[in-house]
Amino acid sequence: MRFWSHDRHGFPLPRNHRFPLPKYRLLREAVEREGLGEVYGSDAAPWALLATVHDAAYLGRVRRGELTVREERALGLPWSPELVERGRRSTFGTVHAARDALESGLGMNLGGGTHHAAFAQGRGYCLFNDVVVAIAALRSSGAAGRVLVVDCDVHQGDGTAELLAADETAFTLSLHGGANYPFHRARSDLDVDLRTGTGDDEYLSALADALARAVPAARPELVFFLAGADPWEGDRLGRLSLTKPGLAARDALVLDTAAAAGAPVCVVLAGGYAPDVADTVEINLATARAVAARAGRTTDHARATAP
Numbered sequence: 003m004r005f006w007s008h009d010r011h012g013f014p015l016p017r018n019h020r021f022p023l024p025k026y027r028l029l030r031e032a033v034e035r036e037g038l039g040e041v042y043g044s045d046a047a048p049w050a051l052l053a054t055v056h057d058a059a060y061l062g063r064v065r066r067g068e069l070t071v072r073e074e075r076a077l078g079l080p081w082s083p084e085l086v087e088r089g090r091r092s093t094f095g096t097v098h099a100a101r102d103a104l105e106s107g108l109g110m111n112l113g114g115g116t117h118h119a120a121f122a123q124g125r126g127y128c129l130f131n132d133v134v135v136a137i138a139a140l141r142s143s144g145a146a147g148r149v150l151v152v153d154c155d156v157h158q159g160d161g162t163a164e165l166l167a168a169d170e171t172a173f174t175l176s177l178h179g180g181a182n183y184p185f186h187r188a189r190s191d192l193d194v195d196l197r198t199g200t201g202d203d204e205y206l207s208a209l210a211d212a213l214a215r216a217v218p219a220a221r222p223e224l225v226f227f228l229a230g231a232d233p234w235e236g237d238r239l240g241r242l243s244l245t246k247p248g249l250a251a252r253d254a255l256v257l258d259t260a261a262a263a264g265a266p267v268c269v270v271l272a273g274g275y276a277p278d279v280a281d282t283v284e285i286n287l288a289t290a291r292a293v294a295a296r297a298g299r300t301t302d303h304a305r306a307t308a309p
Contacts, residue, residue, distance in 0.1 A: 003039030003297040004102055005030075005290065006095035007112045010043060013084035020238070020275060021079060021127055028283045029112050029271075029290070036287075038294040041112070044095035046087060051097075052130055054138045055165060057122035064129065077124040089129035092116065096132035096270055097139045103266040104145055104224060108297045110290060115228040115272025117159035118184065125161065126183060132270065133226045134165045137172065140224070147171060150222035150265070152213070152256055153190075155230030155272035156182060156240045163188035173220035177209055179233075179241045192216050198241045202248030205233065209252060213259045225260040225267045229253055231274030231285035239275045249285055253292045261296070269293050 009026035030041055052061055063069050069081050079085060095111040102109030116128035124130070133151060140146035151166070153159035153176040166172040173191045180195030187193070194212050196205065233252075235243040244252070260267045269289065274282035 003108070003110075003294045005033055005039050005041045005110050005112050006044045006098045007041050008044050008088055008091035008095055009112070011084065011088045011091055013082050013088050014080070016080065022275060022279050022282055025274065025279050025282050025286070026113055028279065029286050032283060032287045033112065033290050036291070038290055039297070042098070044091045044098055044111075046090035047094035047097065047130070047135060051135060051139055052090070052093070054142070055121075055131060055135050056119075060122040064124070073123065077129065078127050079129075085129065089116075093130045093132040093135050096136045096268065099270070100136040100140055100224065100226070100268040101145070103268040104140070106297065107266045108269070108293055109267075110269040110293050112271065112286070112290070114270030115155060115230065117153055117155060117162045117228060117272060118157070120161040120164050126157065127273075128161060131161050131165055133162055133228070136226070136268070137166075147223045148221050149173070149224050149226065150216060150220035151175065151226045151228070152216070153177065153228040153272075154209070154233070154252060154256065155228050156232040156237065156242055157230075157273065158184060158187055158193065159190065159228065160184045160188040163190040173216055173222070175212055175216040177212055182241050183239070191219070196242060199243050201243045202245055202251065205242065205244055205248065206251055206255060209255055213256070217259060217263050222260070222263065222265040225256075225265045227256050227260070227267055227269045228272040229256075229269055229286075229289045230272035231276070231282045232272075234274070234276065234281065234285060236277065236281060237275050238277055239273070246285060246288065250288050250292065253289050257292060257296055
């Protein structure tokens with residue numbers, strides 16, 4: 003199993019900022035410590051690739067450090083050259099992971115899931131939309147056809163929905179808290195708004211129903227799974243009430259549903275804002291374990307059936 007990481011490229015943040023920058027390093031170290039697979043550092047997404055998804059004028063402002071005060075406020079992060087470099091590397095990690103998924107059935111970026119980034123605007127800690135950039139990269143080489151995005155971050159994937167709205171070969175499913183950011187929603191192909199306080203059983207039932215609708219409609223040749231840690235009951239920005247075992251059951255449901263449909267899966271992590279970053283890392287690590295375990299079963303099966 004191969005994982006992609008960008009945590010060695012940090013960026014400056016004001017003291018006590020809510021963005022959980024340490025989680026990426028801590029997660030990578032935990033994946034390496036447990037021997038779940040090889041972890042590779044991602045290179046930076048080319049500007050030309052980013053321009054296939056995002057507005058050229060917006061990219062120019064990002065590149066030159068000319069975001070307006072309003073744009074920085076919407077992004078939620080202060081501009082710096084390091085932020086731009088990291089955003090490009092996080093984005094290209096999803097491209098690499100998607101290619102891994104097509105090659106071996108599963109791929110994972112220990113980051114990514116920047117689903118609020120839209121055509122001409124970064125929003126909600128999301129500078130570039132990594133999943134849509136990965137789809138564009140794969141399609142430019144003829145490597146991907148029909149795609150299903152299963153977004154289980156607690157916040158609606160508004161940027162992804164906007165960017166893929168006209169794409170008839172992409173299906174967007176977003177399962178999220180109904181009373182949460184963003185407050186001006188885009189329209190996914192299937193949106194599931196959950197009430198504040200939704201717990202494990204109700205969440206898993208809603209997800210199973212949504213997948214039962216989305217998979218036949220999408221007929222996916224590749225699934226992108228945004229495995230947000232922020233539906234957890236202790237998350238500062240979540241408002242849902244899933245337990246850690248409930249989140250693990252969510253991961254299993256998505257991964258196994260995709261496997262039953264014969265679709266490879268690219269996993270990205272999206273949000274997680276626990277007061278103690280160790281809780282977010284624990285949830286993300288459980289996702290990485292689930293992916294690695296299934297990758298191991300796939301490898302074992304391939305060896306057993308080889309001539």
